[in-house]
Amino acid sequence: MVKRRIKFIFFLIASIIAIYFALSLSVNNNNPLMLYIKDFVPSDIKNYIKYNFFKSRVLIDENDFLKKENEKLNSRIVDLEKVKNLTNKKIFPQTQFLNLDYSEINIDTLDFRKGKIFGKIKSEFYIETIDNYILLIGSDGKIFYANYKDNTNITFNSTFHNIDFEIDVTDSMIYENKLYLSFAKINSDCSSDTFFIYRADLNLNSLQFEEFFSQETPLDIDSQYIDDNENLDCPEVGARGGRMSIYKQNQKDYLILSIQDEKNSNKNYFLPPNNKNDNIFKTYKYCLFILIDLESKEKTIFSSGHRNPTGLLVTKNNHIISSEHGPRGGDELNLIKMGKNYGWPTVSYGEPYENDINQPYHYKKNHIELGFEEPIFSFIPSIGTSQIIELDDSFSDKWEDNLLLASLKDGSIYRIEINYDLNKLVYFERIHLGKRIRDLTYNKKNRIIFLALEDNDGKIGIIKTDENTN
Numbered sequence: 001m002v003k004r005r006i007k008f009i010f011f012l013i014a015s016i017i018a019i020y021f022a023l024s025l026s027v028n029n030n031n032p033l034m035l036y037i038k039d040f041v042p043s044d045i046k047n048y049i050k051y052n053f054f055k056s057r058v059l060i061d062e063n064d065f066l067k068k069e070n071e072k073l074n075s076r077i078v079d080l081e082k083v084k085n086l087t088n089k090k091i092f093p094q095t096q097f098l099n100l101d102y103s104e105i106n107i108d109t110l111d112f113r114k115g116k117i118f119g120k121i122k123s124e125f126y127i128e129t130i131d132n133y134i135l136l137i138g139s140d141g142k143i144f145y146a147n148y149k150d151n152t153n154i155t156f157n158s159t160f161h162n163i164d165f166e167i168d169v170t171d172s173m174i175y176e177n178k179l180y181l182s183f184a185k186i187n188s189d190c191s192s193d194t195f196f197i198y199r200a201d202l203n204l205n206s207l208q209f210e211e212f213f214s215q216e217t218p219l220d221i222d223s224q225y226i227d228d229n230e231n232l233d234c235p236e237v238g239a240r241g242g243r244m245s246i247y248k249q250n251q252k253d254y255l256i257l258s259i260q261d262e263k264n265s266n267k268n269y270f271l272p273p274n275n276k277n278d279n280i281f282k283t284y285k286y287c288l289f290i291l292i293d294l295e296s297k298e299k300t301i302f303s304s305g306h307r308n309p310t311g312l313l314v315t316k317n318n319h320i321i322s323s324e325h326g327p328r329g330g331d332e333l334n335l336i337k338m339g340k341n342y343g344w345p346t347v348s349y350g351e352p353y354e355n356d357i358n359q360p361y362h363y364k365k366n367h368i369e370l371g372f373e374e375p376i377f378s379f380i381p382s383i384g385t386s387q388i389i390e391l392d393d394s395f396s397d398k399w400e401d402n403l404l405l406a407s408l409k410d411g412s413i414y415r416i417e418i419n420y421d422l423n424k425l426v427y428f429e430r431i432h433l434g435k436r437i438r439d440l441t442y443n444k445k446n447r448i449i450f451l452a453l454e455d456n457d458g459k460i461g462i463i464k465t466d467e468n469t470n
């Protein structure tokens with residue numbers, strides 16, 4: 001009899017709890033009766049029945065809740081993308097079609113010469129790789145090297161060299177086991193009147209440079225650096241160009257160099273007929289591309305009418321691609337051709353910094369109509385172009401034959417595809433790092449892209465593909 005009563009009481013309690021859960025899933029939980037039953041039933045019994053007898057319904061409710069929360073998060077992401085202009089963009093190191101692995105190496109102990117731009121400290125340097133070694137060349141001429149194994153165990157060693165005067169390096173290049181440096185010599189008053197290229201047999205411990213090329217080229221101090229560089233080293237010499245590469249012509253090797261025209265030239269080469277007597281070329285500075293025979297050292301003017309070429313690439317098919325700083329807006333990507341003029345200072349898609357936005361255009365805009373070479377592409381607003389490299393399929397087949405253009409002002413890498421005729425961009429993908437990229441190079445042996453990041457004390461950026469991470 002007692003057992004029957006116990007069973008009945010247990011059955012009654014279980015029925016009440018079952019009714020509670022059945023009703024709680026179908027009616028308003030604020031109902032006074034439901035609240036009374038809820039308070040009456042012990043929590044351990046409620047949880048036991050809830051997850052053993054009504055599990056599927058609980059999971060459905062939890063899933064609905066998570067869906068709503070996910071919708072809220074997606075809505076916030078969309079709002080953030082709109083505010084930050086990041087709609088449909090990937091956050092580095094992810095890209096649209098390739099996930100990258102990214103890391104950095106601190107080089108603050110190397111103490112490269114400091115400068116300032118737009119009120120921010122920078123340490124300008126260039127980067128080269130050979131086999132497993134990294135070479136860093138500061139704008140002040142300091143050279144360091146390290147054996148790269150992984151980014152946690154890097155020890156840099158100083159390379160002795162025989163350049164014993166102050167210089168402002170504009171580029172470095174390794175070719176046929178020789179290291180080439182292009183630079184302006186800095187005088188005691190921070191002026192510069194001569195541009196050099198030195199070269200040395202590559203020895204990581206000691207370099208004995210010899211003069212390869214020199215030209216009298218008066219280079220002014222760039223006015224935007226004067227006030228910013230108080231109490232720092234010499235303000236930056238306003239060198240124009242200075243990028244180097246190797247170009248093959250008639251089975252001979254030439255060094256191709258971007259350089260400001262020599263002293264007292266007062267003319268611009270390869271001008272179209274209707275611009276022959278334009279006095280503008282006597283007052284504006286402009287750059288040339290020149291070829292220098294590696295054996296005889298004879299110089300040939302290759303192209304003219306450039307403002308400030310800051311990146312130079314000779315592709316595997318022997319085409320010359322250059323990136324070039326415009327004025328305010330108008331940074332250019334150009335296919336460099338022999339005997340052509342690219343229009344500076346007559347035409348540009350940019351405008352002078354001092355011009356008010358409501359003023360008429362200062363520069364003419366259509367290159368072709370005036371007989372000049374049209375750029376492949378012009379960046380508006382300016383991105384502050386720097387070096388440009390070409391990738392093969394060893395990095396990734398998705399990026400095969402793409403160009404990578406680094407930028408200073410924009411702090412990004414632009415992955416670029418140019419059409420077969422090399423006269424327009426098919427597309428570009430902006431890969432934003434948020435750091436000034438002075439130089440970049442690709443080490444094929446290790447399948448690594450190295451970046452020279454010049455913000456503050458400087459860092460080395462290391463880019464790999466996911467499948468190439470150790």
